[in-house]
Amino acid sequence: MTATIPxxxxxxxxxxxxxxxxxxxxxxxxxxSLIGALALAWFLWAPYSGRYVVRPHGRAMPLRxxxxxxxxxNKAARNxxxxxxxxxxxxxxxxxxxxxxxxxxxxLKGVLILGAVIYVTSDFxxxxxx
Amino acid sequence: xxxHTRLKEIRLQRSLTQEAxxxxxxxxxxxxxxxxxxxxxxxxxxxxxLAAVLDSPVDRVFWLESGQGGKS
Numbered sequence: 001m002t003a004t005i006p007x008x009x010x011x012x013x014x015x016x017x018x019x020x021x022x023x024x025x026x027x028x029x030x031x032x033s034l035i036g037a038l039a040l041a042w043f044l045w046a047p048y049s050g051r052y053v054v055r056p057h058g059r060a061m062p063l064r065x066x067x068x069x070x071x072x073x074n075k076a077a078r079n080x081x082x083x084x085x086x087x088x089x090x091x092x093x094x095x096x097x098x099x100x101x102x103x104x105x106x107x108l109k110g111v112l113i114l115g116a117v118i119y120v121t122s123d124f125x126x127x128x129x130x
Numbered sequence: 131x132x133x134h135t136r137l138k139e140i141r142l143q144r145s146l147t148q149e150a151x152x153x154x155x156x157x158x159x160x161x162x163x164x165x166x167x168x169x170x171x172x173x174x175x176x177x178x179x180l181a182a183v184l185d186s187p188v189d190r191v192f193w194l195e196s197g198q199g200g201k202s
Binding site: 050051052053067068069071127 | 158
């Protein structure tokens with residue numbers, strides 16, 4: 001248990017930093033607190049999730065993917081990258097044909113969020129399938 | 131070609147749980163489950179690690195459908 005203390009301490013610091021960063025960049029305090037709390041919950045759950053191999057003496061970095069998790073991660077990342085690029089290309093062509101000057105920033109943000117959703121969905125689906 | 135395995139059979143002969151085998155081979159229990167269900171094909175390195183943990187020749191633990199290897 002004491003071997004994993006550096007992991008938990010470092011993750012509390014990361015979660016607080018993430019929440020603070022969101023607040024400093026204009027998010028409401030409750031949104032920063034919520035995201036920080038969710039990040040901390042994820043970090044606390046991760047060693048028990050079965051997604052990672054836990055190295056007792058890994059200090060602040062005790063979690064590691066094994067080859068199956070690595071393979072799933074690679075496939076999910078590839079799916080997200082390819083689909084995000086296709087959507088980005090389609091959006092660019094659409095705005096080009098429409099004669100508009102540039103793709104609006106909210107649309108680009110939407111494409112990035114879509115990419116993240118595709119990654120998480122692919123990851124979940126591939127784990128479920130195996 | 132399909133890679134077949136008798137990982138589960140040999141693991142049970144050695145009275146090992148999936149968790150114990152996973153820990154000894156340095157992978158997650160989910161990986162052992164996937165290999166036993168033949169849904170995940172391990173690398174040569176992992177196949178050899180598993181065979182070593184089970185103290186069994188690798189071609190007894192894994193073999194190809196074509197019949198090559200030690201399916202005895």
